[in-house]
Amino acid sequence: MATSIFFSRRRIAALSLLALAGVGWAQPALPPGPITMIVGWPAGGPSDNVARLIATHMAEALGQSIVIDNKGGAGGNIGTDATARARADGSTIMLATVASHGLNSALYDKLNHDPIKDFAPIGMITTSPSVMLVPMGSPYRSVRELIEAARAQPGKLNYGSGGVGSSQHLAGANFKKLAGVDVAHIPYKGTAPAMTDLMAGRVDFVLTTGAMSFIRSGKLRPLAVASRERLPALPDVPTFDEAGVKGFYTDSWYGLVAPAGTPRSALEKLNAALAAALNKPAVRQQFIDQGSLPVTPMKVDEFWAFVQKQMPLAAEQVRISGAKAE
Structure with a gap:
């Protein structure tokens, strides 16, 4: 009888641990409540337009609202700095651009953030020529x-x-x-x-x-x-x-990033919502109508590989142009 009670108690303890672990597994990938999308440019510009369009349809896929927070100034660096310092739990994301993750590293002598180390990838949205x-x-x-x-x-x-x-x-x-x-x-x-x-x-x-x-x-x-x-x-x-101006091409791409340390589960869920939005025919047509070129949705790691590959190319464009932040 004592042995039976012993195993029963041990079994109950084991089941209790499994139950507690189950609570952890069941926790949502994203915290409840609205998600903030930081845009490093004022309202009404092309970056803001892209952000608002994709936020609306991502919110539908997630079942959570996405609030746009415009933090314009310093070539987008104010918004980028704010994102790098934000809570890394999926509640804050940022509209990344060729400026925030390409040009600014070459244009500015010093940045208060590292465009790669201080961020985590979500996915590509679209690309537009000037x-x-x-x-x-x-x-x-x-x-x-x-x-x-x-x-x-x-x-x-x-x-x-x-x-x-x-x-x-x-x-x-x-x-x-x-x-x-x-x-x-x-x-x-x-x-x-x-x-x-x-x-x-x-x-x-x-x-x-x-x-x-x-x-x-x-x-x-x-x-x-x-x-x-x-x-x-x-x-x-x-x-x-x-x-008559040969070789003049621009590639203003837009994507989404989060603060470094954001859980992979949150990044994957946001990426899936982004892909769902981009796969809507109406959304693709809206980007075309805006003068953009829709892209095939990228996975998290695929997008980050693109960002890292294009950064030296963007820096070379800056060098060739002779442009420098005043």
């Missing part, structure tokens, strides 16, 4: 006309950007070099105010993504796209190759 835009009242109806005017009066024409170190800044610097023109750079605190001044005619041109609404509404005129092929959304707009 479009050269001028006001509707601009006298320039082609890239050739703009270049001719810039060469006739060096330093008079200008271009706007979302800030020092932004993808628009780098695109403008590369255009200057490849076209052999002297145009002034006017940095703004985000793309949205730069676009406002462009439409008002206070800026001669901007090279940016996500401006299809301005084009369709007749507020801005596209002159060329920085891609190897014409965009489906702008079939009548030539590439820069066709316009």
Whole structure:
């Protein structure tokens, strides 16, 4: 009888341990409540538009709300710094870009974060080539006309950007070099105010993504796209190759990252929600309509391999352009 009681007690203890372990296994991959998506650019710009579109559909897949937190400034570095310091439990994610995880490492002498060590990958969203835009009242109806005017009066024409170190800044610097023109750079605190001044005619041109609404509404005129092929959304707009500026290509990619140390289970769940959103035909079409190129969803490790591979390429673009954060 004593032996039987002993084994019964031991069995109960073992079952209790298994039950406690089961509680741990059953814990959700993501903490309950809303998820914060940090965007290192002001509301209304192309990065913000991408973030809001994907957040809406990821939230549906997750069954949790995703709140956009715009932290603009310093070429996206303010938002990137905030993400690196955030709680690493899946409750905070960030819209990563070619600036935050590529250009800024070469543009800035010192960063308060490491773009690889301080972050964990979630996945790729989309990629977009830049479009050269001028006001509707601009006298320039082609890239050739703009270049001719810039060469006739060096330093008079200008271009706007979302800030020092932004993808628009780098695109403008590369255009200057490849076209052999002297145009002034006017940095703004985000793309949205730069676009406002462009439409008002206070800026001669901007090279940016996500401006299809301005084009369709007749507020801005596209002159060329920085891609190897014409965009489906702008079939009548030539590439820069066709316009006479050979080899001018930009690749403004967007993805999602989390603070380093975020559990793998959380990253995988967020990646699955992102893939579910990207696989929706309506979402793919919306990206096409925005002037983006939809991508095949990437796994967590596949996306991180892409980020690490493109970083030295982005740094080389910065070196060739001669751009440097002021």
